[in-house]
């Protein structure tokens with residue numbers, strides 16, 4: 001511990017329970033575990049020195065950004081039964097150290113020629129947005145946890161969010177990265193060349209690696225030009241098929257779909273309850289569809305909605321934010337009821353409704369399930385399912401939902417990653433050959449298995 005203090009300073013090595021509490025329990029309150037310490041390096045050199053010290057002592061490391069991840073990958077796992085708080089975790093001789101990147105907040109000047117910017121892994125999404133906007137650019141990844149989620153965390157999870165149907169996932173925006181490897185060496189590729197076919201795509205390898213291959217310390221991001229005008233609409237719909245059908249005709253040529261989100265009636269009711277917001281459309285709507293569209297032209301963004309639809313449309317920034325609040329407060333509304341079992345999954349686009357019917361049917365046989373809420377990113381076939389009732393450690397609902405996803409030819413993780421929550425289920429939607437290849441990569445870079453043990457590959 002003295003060596004770590006020597007690298008980052010006394011105040012940035014936390015060992016007391018009070019100081020560590022915010023770093024060892026995840027946002028959902030479902031996942032937590034003990035840590036030896038939380039270490040908060042200030043720059044890449046300090047990260048590398050911390051990694052070298054931990055590696056020399058055989059101490060496992062858990063990279064952590066904003067700790068808004070929802071699959072338990074950002075916090076230590078529970079102690080195996082039979083071991084004590086001071087004892088070993090898994091095959092390792094020590095409890096893990098949480099390496100927080102929150103002090104790596106560098107924001108370099110935006111390069112107006114290339115439309116790129118280099119930022120620190122600990123820069124939060126909202127700050128990167130503000131920084132890009134000040135230079136008349138925009139960063140294409142956005143999500144409700146923007147005030148806490150970091151660039152490093154969004155890269156490590158290949159975060160999706162609300163703009164995927166327009167700009168793609170995080171992977172599409174990352175031009176290069178700087179990372180500290182498990183042996184403490186620094187891999188740096190921040191030049192930003194749009195064309196560079198020199199060997200393996202190591203940047204791409206780190207996108208979605210969930211802290212299992214090293215620590216991302218900085219990234220070169222591609223930016224997009226902001227639109228001139230945008231509008232948001234909330235529309236009552238029957239189901240996902242009805243919403244997709246409406247979407248097909250609603251967006252005229254020259255107008256771009258920025259987001260298409262859906263909530264079922266039960267989820268909407270909980271949002272209204274916790275937020276005090278009025279019911280936006282008639283009580284009888286089975287689902288609500290939120291769409292945001294943008295155009296390069298000045299003036300109102302045209303939208304083709306059938307006249308008999310129950311809908312509200314907003315063009316002023318504050319009215320648009322009010323409509324977005326119904327969607328953005330969904331995760332918080334579910335957390336207000338209890339500690340939900342959260343599932344972030346995807347199915348082929350046309351299969352949303354059939355999946356939901358089948359999943360609810362199967363969950364009806366699982367004891368203790370009180371309520372099932374569904375919302376998500378409609379245009380990406382990405383559902384968020386919140387199952388309320390079972391105890392946090394009770395895996396029966398998890399097993400049922402994730403098997404149902406596999407049966408519907410979906411993915412058990414659409415955008416949140418695998419973490420600890422789904423590591424045991426990876427085989428449901430990844431083949432033995434794929435998992436063997438992933439293990440070979442992990443073993444090559446982290447032969448002692450010190451980086452985020454238990455996450456992703458189990």
Ligand SMILES: Cc1cc2nc3c(=O)[nH]c(=O)nc-3n(C[C@H](O)[C@H](O)[C@H](O)COP(=O)(O)OP(=O)(O)OC[C@H]3O[C@@H](n4cnc5c(N)ncnc54)[C@H](O)[C@@H]3O)c2cc1C
Pocket residue numbers: 027062063064065066067068069070073074101121142143144145148149150151152153154155156157158159160161162210211212214215216217331332415416419452455
């Ligand atoms: C209200 C709410 C809404 C959300 N909405 C979305 C959404 O729409 N789309 C979406 O994709 N996600 C969403 N999330 C999930 C979460 O915000 C994302 O997964 C985000 O990318 C996590 O970023 P973070 O900085 O908090 O990472 P953390 O939670 O700290 O870590 C997540 C994972 O990344 C690893 N990691 C973190 N930083 C680094 C680093 N520098 N180097 C290597 N590994 C690292 C950790 O080890 C862990 O495995 C939401 C979460 C909340 C609470």
